[in-house]
Amino acid sequence: MELSKNAQKIMELVKEMSAIELNELVKAFEEEFGVTATATVVAT
Numbered sequence: 232m233e234l235s236k237n238a239q240k241i242m243e244l245v246k247e248m249s250a251i252e253l254n255e256l257v258k259a260f261e262e263e264f265g266v267t268a269t270a271t272v273v274a275t
Contacts, residue, residue, distance in 0.1 A: 234242060248256070257268050 245253070245256075261267055
């Protein structure tokens with residue numbers, strides 16, 4: 232997948248973050264955009 236230059240910059244920053252920082256970032260995204268980062272489970 233080819234990313235835009237901005238997305239590439241973000242990816243590089245994310246690669247350098249600790250697990251705690253990533254967790255805080257996810258929480259901030261959830262609050263800012265009113266979304267949740269939960270996995271969807273499909274029963275078969």
